[in-house]
Amino acid sequence: MKSSRFLCLFSLLALLLAACGGDAASDGADVAASDGGDAAAESDMASADSGMDVAEVVLRPAGDTIAFDESSTSFTVQAGQTVNLTLENVATLDIMLHNVVILSSNEDDVANRVGMAGIAAGDASGFVPEDPAILAATALALPGETVQVTFEAPSEPGTYRYICTYIGHHTLMQGTMIVT
Secondary structure, X not given: OHHHHHHHHHHHHHHHHHHHOOOOOOOXXXXXXXXXXXXXXXHHHHHXXXXXXXXXXXXXXXXXXXXXXXXXXXXXXXXXXXXXXXXEOOOOOOOOOEOOEEEOOOXXXXXXXXXXXXXXXXXXXXXXXXXXXXXXXXXXXXXXXXXXXXXXXXXXOEEEEEEXXXXXXXXXXXXXXXXX
């Protein structure tokens, strides 16, 4: 029992120390519209129905820190637009696993509730809990790995928060999706 606590405390300390340093240089986020291409036929059909192009969004962490890259802290899409979100985990430390969980609000209490529930959900669910506030979520990306999710932006214009729900990341690793 004591060794379990020690291991948890040691892991948390390692994560916090990694968050204080590291290389914040990165290529930044990319947001572009595309016609969907052959690999996204289903998204292409949805975008053709709505008359909008698919929004291609690329997010990256800030190196080996618990933060999104400076230019990955927000992106803008149109209401009802199909969004193809890619997370490029450019981290190199083995402990820097990340995901992106898009929420149905921008409220702190919702982000905290979902983030804490992600910890409780654990590895079996990729640290993504069952919660009605989750609009979309990527899989957990290991360092150097790229993951992707396609979803439809809310029909209601507004600001929607996204977070990383890996252990303890939700308090620092946040951004906003702006729906116009």
